[in-house]
Amino acid sequence: xxxxxxxxxxxxxxxxxxxxxxxxxxxxxxxxxxxxxxxxxxxxxxxxxxxxxxxxxxxxxxxxxxxxxxxxxxxxxxxxxxxxxxxxxxxxxxxxxxxxxxxxxxxxxxxxxxxxxxxxxxxxxxxxxxxxxxxxxxxxxxxxxxxxxxxxxxxxxxxxxxxxxxxxxxxxxxxxxxxxxxxxxxxxxxxxxxxxxxxxx
Amino acid sequence: xxxxxxxxxxxxxxxxxxxxxxxxxxxxxxxxxxxxxxxxxxxxxxxxxxxxxxxxxxxxxxxxxxxxxxxxxxxxxxxxxxx
Numbered sequence: 001x002x003x004x005x006x007x008x009x010x011x012x013x014x015x016x017x018x019x020x021x022x023x024x025x026x027x028x029x030x031x032x033x034x035x036x037x038x039x040x041x042x043x044x045x046x047x048x049x050x051x052x053x054x055x056x057x058x059x060x061x062x063x064x065x066x067x068x069x070x071x072x073x074x075x076x077x078x079x080x081x082x083x084x085x086x087x088x089x090x091x092x093x094x095x096x097x098x099x100x101x102x103x104x105x106x107x108x109x110x111x112x113x114x115x116x117x118x119x120x121x122x123x124x125x126x127x128x129x130x131x132x133x134x135x136x137x138x139x140x141x142x143x144x145x146x147x148x149x150x151x152x153x154x155x156x157x158x159x160x161x162x163x164x165x166x167x168x169x170x171x172x173x174x175x176x177x178x179x180x181x182x183x184x185x186x187x188x189x190x191x192x193x194x195x196x197x198x199x200x201x
Numbered sequence: 202x203x204x205x206x207x208x209x210x211x212x213x214x215x216x217x218x219x220x221x222x223x224x225x226x227x228x229x230x231x232x233x234x235x236x237x238x239x240x241x242x243x244x245x246x247x248x249x250x251x252x253x254x255x256x257x258x259x260x261x262x263x264x265x266x267x268x269x270x271x272x273x274x275x276x277x278x279x280x281x282x283x284x
Contacts, residue, residue: 023265024262044247055233055235055239
């Protein structure tokens with residue numbers, strides 16, 4: 001019998017469970033549940049978009065007179081976001097070896113994420129200038145709703161990544177905290193290609 | 202049971218037998234086949250997606266529990282220490 005098990009032995013003859021290792025840290029589990037609800041939000045938005053697109057008048061999508069979305073430029077931006085996710089994997093691997101080694105890759109991941117959001121902002125300004133607004137058509141409405149919802153998630157996740165980086169620099173980032181932040185960022189990264197395929201192409 | 206008591210049952214059967222007459226939503230019953238297919242496909246997607254999410258994590262947790270508490274690890278989560 002191990003010392004750990006002996007330490008929990010009661011003195012009244014009853015049996016007690018032996019100490020167990022947690023399957024998942026509480027933070028990661030909580031973030032997973034949050035991500036599931038957000039995944040359903042995006043699933044609903046994509047479904048609504050699919051139905052409206054299929055029922056578009058004259059099967060014209062984008063509708064007549066509406067500007068086309070910048071497919072090629074956004075493909076580049078998509079690559080930057082995917083790269084950010086890959087760099088975060090490297091950050092995790094480095095963190096396992098020695099925590100301080102993750103500082104560089106984590107910062108690169110944050111910067112690539114910020115690039116993605118800023119690029120989106122520039123894209124939006126150009127599209128608004130071309131006449132695509134929330135009210136211009138259901139095409140514009142869905143575009144800003146879906147992409148905007150993702151952008152809000154991206155900004156929140158970047159803030160979490162930056163918070164993790166600051167804690168890591170101070171030597172106070174725990175593996176559970178790092179795992180929790182990673183779950184959110186991987187969600188933001190992985191949901192985007194789906195949105196890109198459905199909304200842009 | 203009198204014939205009058207059977208009337209609600211008969212009405213229910215008639216409604217069930219003619220579901221097309223009960224369609225009220227223009228999206229759910231669009232004359233265009235493409236739109237009807239999109240509605241069906243998204244209904245299936247929205248029905249199965251949450252189940253696959255929860256099921257996937259459930260299976261993953263089960264596998265992880267086996268790794269942590271399985272026979273090779275020397276015990277499981279229901280393993281009680283007796284004095």
